[in-house]
Amino acid sequence: MKRAQLLLVALGLTILGIVLTQPVKATIQTQQAQIILNLVVQVVGTPIAYVPHQTLAQSGQPAIVSALRRAVPSIQRTFRAEGLHFDGDLSSLVAQAQVQHSVLVQAEVTPNPKGTILVSNVPNVTITAAPGQTVKVTPPCALTVTVNMSTAWSLEEGLSNDLTSSTGSTFPGKDVANDTYKNSATPLPTSTPYIVYADDGRVWSGLGSGTAITTYCVDLTVTVPASTTDGTYSTNAVYTLFN
Amino acid sequence: MSGVFATVALIVVLSPAGAATASAPVNVQWHVLPVINFTLTPNYNTGYGSVLATFGTQPAPTHGPGATGVGAGTVDFGKTIAGDTYLYKYAAHLHITTNDPAGFYVYGEAAAVLTNNSDTSQYPGQYVYYLNSGASSDSNTGFTPGLPFAQTSGLVSGGSDSISDPATITYMSYPMPVAQSGVANNDFYFDYQFKVPGAATGGNYYLWIVYTVVGE
Numbered sequence: 540m541k542r543a544q545l546l547l548v549a550l551g552l553t554i555l556g557i558v559l560t561q562p563v564k565a566t567i568q569t570q571q572a573q574i575i576l577n578l579v580v581q582v583v584g585t586p587i588a589y590v591p592h593q594t595l596a597q598s599g600q601p602a603i604v605s606a607l608r609r610a611v612p613s614i615q616r617t618f619r620a621e622g623l624h625f626d627g628d629l630s631s632l633v634a635q636a637q638v639q640h641s642v643l644v645q646a647e648v649t650p651n652p653k654g655t656i657l658v659s660n661v662p663n664v665t666i667t668a669a670p671g672q673t674v675k676v677t678p679p680c681a682l683t684v685t686v687n688m689s690t691a692w693s694l695e696e697g698l699s700n701d702l703t704s705s706t707g708s709t710f711p712g713k714d715v716a717n718d719t720y721k722n723s724a725t726p727l728p729t730s731t732p733y734i735v736y737a738d739d740g741r742v743w744s745g746l747g748s749g750t751a752i753t754t755y756c757v758d759l760t761v762t763v764p765a766s767t768t769d770g771t772y773s774t775n776a777v778y779t780l781f782n
Numbered sequence: 783m784s785g786v787f788a789t790v791a792l793i794v795v796l797s798p799a800g801a802a803t804a805s806a807p808v809n810v811q812w813h814v815l816p817v818i819n820f821t822l823t824p825n826y827n828t829g830y831g832s833v834l835a836t837f838g839t840q841p842a843p844t845h846g847p848g849a850t851g852v853g854a855g856t857v858d859f860g861k862t863i864a865g866d867t868y869l870y871k872y873a874a875h876l877h878i879t880t881n882d883p884a885g886f887y888v889y890g891e892a893a894a895v896l897t898n899n900s901d902t903s904q905y906p907g908q909y910v911y912y913l914n915s916g917a918s919s920d921s922n923t924g925f926t927p928g929l930p931f932a933q934t935s936g937l938v939s940g941g942s943d944s945i946s947d948p949a950t951i952t953y954m955s956y957p958m959p960v961a962q963s964g965v966a967n968n969d970f971y972f973d974y975q976f977k978v979p980g981a982a983t984g985g986n987y988y989l990w991i992v993y994t995v996v997g998e
Contacts, residue, residue, distance in 0.1 A: 577927070577928065577930060579929060636996065637994050639820075639951070639994045640822035640992075640993055641822075641949050641990050641991060641992040641993065642822060642824050642993075643848070643856040643944075644857045644976070644990070645846060645848045645857070645859065645987065645988045646858070646860065646862045646976055646978070646987045647860060647861050647862065647985075647986055648898070648978055648983070648985060648986075649861065649862070649864065650984045651864035651866070651980065654865035654979075655865075658980050662908055662930075663930055699926075699927070700926065703927050705913075705960075736837075771958075772927075773927040775925055
C-alpha cells in the first residue's frame with residue numbers, strides 16, 4: 540500500500556512537472572517576426588548542344604564530324620520600339636506596334652515597432668545559371684539577415700516551396716544550399732541544402748540563437764538539374780524569429 | 783508578323799523622242815505590324831482582395847477603398863503592416879487578341895519606386911510581385927513563389943497617386959517579358975504580392991504597374 544502511494548505521488552509530480560513546463564516552452568517559442576526573401580533563378584540556355592555535321596563523308600576515308608555550339612537563349616531578344624502613326628482620319632489606322640495599359644497598386648501602411656527586429660539587406664536575390672550548372676552567389680556576404688534583439692532569441696529558416704516557373708515547371712528546393720555564418724566569422728567549408736517547408740513535414744530548421752544583435756551572412760549556391768527547361772524560377776527563403 | 787515585305791518596281795524613264803529608253807529597278811520595303819487589342823481588368827473576379835501571408839486556412843480577402851468593385855478601381859491592398867507580406871487575389875486579367883499568328887510578348891514593369899504619398903518617402907527595390915492565378919479559382923497564398931516587377935529603365939510619363947493619371951512608359955528597348963503567347967489570342971491572370979518594407983513609415987503607398995503588349 541505504501542509503495543502504491545509513493546508511485547501515485549511520483550506519477551502526480553511527473554504530470555505536474557509536464558503541465559508546468561509547457562507554458563514555459565510556449566513562452567519561449569513566441570514568434571516575433573518573419574521575413575520572406577524572394578529567390579529568383581534565371582535558367583538560361585543549355586551551355587553546349589550537339590549539332591551533327593550536315594556534310595556527307597567523302598568517298599574513301601570514313602569520317603565522323605560534329606560541332607559544338609552554344610545554344611541561343613530563346614528568351615533574350617532585342618527589340619526596337621517603333622510604330623506606325625497616322626494623323627487625322629482614324630479609319631486609316633492599319634497597324635500597331637504595341638499597346639499599353641497600367642494598373643495602380645495602393646496600400647495603407649502602418650509602421651511596425653517590430654518591423655526592424657529581423658531584416659535582410661535586400662528583399663530578393665537573382666541568380667543566373669544554365670541547366671546542369673552550379674552557381675555560387677558572389678561576393679561572399681552579399682545577402683545578410685540581421686536580428687536586432689538584445690534579449691534571448693532563436694532563428695529558424697527554410698524555403699517555402701520548390702522553385703517554380705510561371706509555366707509551372709519546377710525543380711527541387713533542396714538544390715538551393717546556403718552557407719550561413721556570423722559576419723564576424725569565416726565562411727563554413729560546406730553549404731547546407733535548405734529544408735523545404737512544403738516538402739519536409741511543414742517545419743523549419745534551426746539556424747541559431749543568441750542574446751545579442753547578430754548579423755548572418757548567407758552565401759547561396761544553386762545547382763540547376765540538367766533536365767531543367769529555360770525559364771525564370773522562384774521560391775521564398777523564410778526566416779522566422781522567436782524569443 | 784512584323785515581317786518585311788519587298789518588291790521590285792521597274793522604273794521606266796521616258797526620254798526625249800529619238801533617245802534610248804532607260805530603266806532601273808527600285809527596291810521598296812515596308813514593315814507590316816500586327817493589330818493588337820489589349821484589355822486590362824483589375825479585381826477581375828469575386829473574392830478579389832488582400833490576405834496576409836499565412837500557412838493553412840486562409841483569411842478572407844479584404845481591400846482598400848480604391849478597389850471599387852469587380853473589374854474596376856485600383857489594386858488596393860488596404861491596411862497593411864510594415865514587414866509583413868500580403869497576397870492580392872485576382873489582381874489583374876490581361877485579355878489580348880491580335881491578328882499575329884506568331885503570338886505576342888507581354889512586358890510588365892513598375893513605373894517608379896514604391897512611394898509613400900503621405901510623406902513622399904520612397905523605397906527603391908522590388909516590393910511588388912506577380913504570380914499566375916486562375917480565371918475563377920485561386921489556390922495561391924502569401925508564401926507562393928512570385929516574381930518581382932522590375933522598375934523600368936524606360937521613360938515614364940504621368941503616374942501620380944490617382945487612377946485618372948495613369949503611368950506610361952516609352953521604351954527604347956524592351957525588358958524581359960513577364961509572359962509570352964505562341965498564339966494570336968490569349969488571357970493571363972495574375973495575383974500580386976506586396977512585401978512591405980520593414981522600416982516603412984506610416985501612410986498611403988502607391989506604385990504603377992505598366993503592361994505593354996508587342997506582337998512577335
